[in-house]
Amino acid sequence: MPNHKKKNAKALFALGNEAVVEGALIAGCTFYAGYPITPSSEIMEVMAARLPRIPDGAFIQMEDEIASLGAVIGASLAGRKAMTATSGPGFSLMQENLGFACMTEVPLVIVNVMRGGPSTGLPTSPAQGDVQQARWGTHGDHPIIVLSASDVKECMEMTIQAFNFAEKYRTPVILLIDEITAHTRERIDVPGPEAFEIFNRSYPSVPPEWYKPYEDTMRGVSPMPPIGSGYRHHVTGLTHDVMGFPTQQPEEIKSLMERLFRKIDQFFPDIMLVEEYRTEDAEIGVIAYGSVARSAHLAIDMAREQGYKAGLLKLKTLFPFPKTYVDKLAHRCSRIIVPEMNMGQMSREVKRVASKTTSVRTINRIDGQIITPSQIYKSISQG
């Protein structure tokens, strides 16, 4: 047997943004539509060069972000794994179509490389200002999966994860990266696709006449045939019945909405991803995500050297909020610190879960500057 692992593996000295593309291609992405915006543009530029070189690959630069997400939804309905990338202002423009994708259960990935804001704000400075926009930016009630990445390797891995969740749960998945992670160049090993578990949406096994496009199933996720495969059905953003036709019947509305929530709720243990560092005996907990988690990691080492029992909970999934892990940490620690490059978009979630058990302190920075290890260390050491 030839060793495919070796053959397909390669080492790269890549930007976070470039690693996103590697991850997407490993996951099987064959369609990209987007509109340039700093600090996400490299994702689009590399896609433009790579996609026409693969069978079935298609890339298109659209006239704006509304159009980009529209095209991505169309391509996904036609059976492709599809993605787009943007930054805050572009992400805002995508919100209506994001709601459409939630409602019609279209798998896709949106990477948002956050920049400082509000408005056009700080295009080239790091920030984590879109956390709540990712959760609540579109209209109406809906669950959503929001992931984050803190280094270049993770940009690749979490992009794969984003596609996997999108396909498994038939839902849009948002990957939040900050400018530091996106524009850091690091050496990473890119294994061949066989090194990863890759999920594909399920395809109906019944004959077309029996197919119900929005039927409830054990997992709450219905199979999804591509347009043109014989399973003709109606896709609409209007509240629909199991056949996909608009409905105003309270019973049908209720069962659709409940299923949308349940297909995510039921699988919290699968979706909520975290990484713990020196938390076993921790008395002071730090909860961080994105590039800030790297500063926090160093701060923990600094603190341990000085005898402080500090530990880090790094959030890789931001939503659904990993409350079980936060709750556990809160019970263990006399104090929790949440550093983030915004005014407290994640710490309010932490407080919601942990403030009854322990005290929660925040470090907030919105001046376009990085949160340093010593800044976090200082907070750990000031009892």
Added chain:
Amino acid sequence: MSDVTELIHHYLRHNKKFPHVFCAGCGHGIVLGSLIRSIHGLGLEKDDVCIVAGIGCSGRIAAYVDFNTVHTTHGRALTFATGIKMANPKLKVIAIMGDGDAFSIGGNHLIHAARRNIGVTALVLNNYIYGMTGGQCSATTPQGANTQTTPFGQMEKSFDLVDLTRAAGANGVYRGSVFHVNMLDRLVSTAIERPGFNLVEIISPCHTQYGRKNKYKTAVDMYSWLKHTCVKREKYEAMKPEDRKDKLPIGTFAEHDTKGLEELYADLRTSLCPQPTEAVEGSGK
């Protein structure tokens, strides 16, 4: 069974909860008929057709026909259609939009779809008004017309959809009317068959919202207005300028045979991929 009944049985969705939403006499129903006759006449398989619609009365057409149908967000039908066509160029992608949908909120997408010549057929059902939201003005409401939001008469000029689309670079630009049905069938069939971006502006009256406020109280008033206003393009061009006033030319306004964007992209891929596979053409897997 009559031919018409047979067509209805074959192409309309029986599991859909009829009745439809259109007012009696609405032009949109006639467009629906024309669409079905055209697809039937071209001998297309149902699975090869994808109908993408915007939001508005016009957008509801999608729900009634037994094709792959996508009822998108307001103004964005062409963006979805672009993604579908790029992902699977084998599909005949037909976008159905209202005038508000295509030229007000979606105006940017329309000129870009025309410019990039994506292989999509756009049917714009122009009723000069926002039907579904209760009769507000749109980008095609004629100057002076009364609507819910122009109670003192529309002051702004309106778009000429044909001129605009032609200038933006579409392969095919056509205008028809729901009164001139045989011609409409021909225009729609041609637009569906041809490569690249093809648009048919279809004058489709809304007596409920537009007519009521602008001296065409009944559907019949609107249709007789169409009968007297629309003239074939050739005839229109032969008319004296003073006679052209109040007339609307219908027919073919542009026809080029440039390859659609999706075809150019497939060519690029063939030149770049070392071993093009079957899948290159877009199997839609």
